[in-house]
Amino acid sequence: MKTLEVVAAIIVKNREFLCMQRNKSKFSYISEKFEFPGGKIEKNELKHEALMRELKEEMDIDIIIGENDYFMTVDHLYPDFRIVMYSYLCQVNSLEFKLNDHMGYKWLPREELSSLDWAPADLPIVEKLIKEE
């Protein structure tokens, strides 16, 4: 089975988390689900560099992400592929972004994160965010 290495950004502003809604997909289990923005790491890319590139491409966001912002790794088996997802936590004071690649978004406080229909691989991240305070 194919393994995808993915990076994702947990962006926090005024104690609210940026939750992005994926577009429709042929894979029902990720279609229109919520996720943390990011994408696949390309060959020879460092993880935090891949994440900055993806945020620029998908949302026109310029933020600096460093190895120190690492939050957790999720290893999840979907029916058609496996993903290993490295997440990074980024605090911002203000943020403008575009929806180049998503159908919508929500800013939610920690206690409301579990109300969304998340991509299954994101659930361990959401759980850890809810527990940490």
Ligand SMILES: Nc1nc2c([nH]c(=O)n2[C@H]2C[C@H](O)[C@@H](COP(=O)(O)OP(=O)(O)OP(=O)(O)O)O2)c(=O)[nH]1
């Ligand atoms: N970016 C991101 N991907 C996630 C999350 N949760 C989750 O299961 N995924 C899955 C969905 C996709 O199968 C894969 C990431 O692919 P992607 O489509 O976002 O990445 P990409 O921009 O590099 O892809 P592409 O459209 O260029 O092929 O990881 C998440 O929180 N963020």
